[in-house]
Amino acid sequence: GENVEQHPSTLSVQEGDSAVIKCTYSDSASNYFPWYKQELGKRPQLIIDIRSNVGEKKDQRIAVTLNKTAKHFSLHITETQPEDSAVYFCAAGFQKLVFGTGTRLLVSP
């Protein structure tokens, strides 16, 4: 089955810096890669997703890149703000998703 590894587990940045979170997956059949943001006590919320026929996708300060050959994908957040502080999860799969273990991002003012 699919296995997703996510790094780092924690990430501390200063406001205005960029943050990068990386994930690798094992199943070459996986073709859908969403990223979720979860604030404390809240539900995971989809922030961006990418499909296997696309190498990069951008939405304002957030971008995701996918390298199918190497089976890894990354989330890039530019100009970070304190409200970006949360746990971020990557996931990979087809009909069902396998989630990474999460990255706790802390943005300090």
Add this chain to the structure above:
Amino acid sequence: DAGVIQSPRHEVTEMGQEVTLRCKPISGHNSLFWYRQTMMRGLELLIYFNNNVPIDDSGMPEDRFSAKMPNASFSTLKIQPSEPRDSAVYFCASSYEGIGNQPQHFGDGTRLSIL
């Protein structure tokens, strides 16, 4: 547009009691997923349904857990008997399985505490 609705939001009960969690997916979505989230194990998929039929229940921890989807707008996850190690946040998510893969939308979760 209403999102995924879960009830109850919080449940505290004693070990050995039956627990029933409920979920109403987004109207028009035909795939429904039950997840469990804990600090130790992260976000785990327990079971998912497509068009009300269970497709993959390999994540259900043991026979004490069961899930049903009697119609397109309602699903339950039951734990009987409950144990303290079942304490977790249980999320329900739904998606539309159309052409290609679609995003999963999560409900607010049920925080379950077994004493």
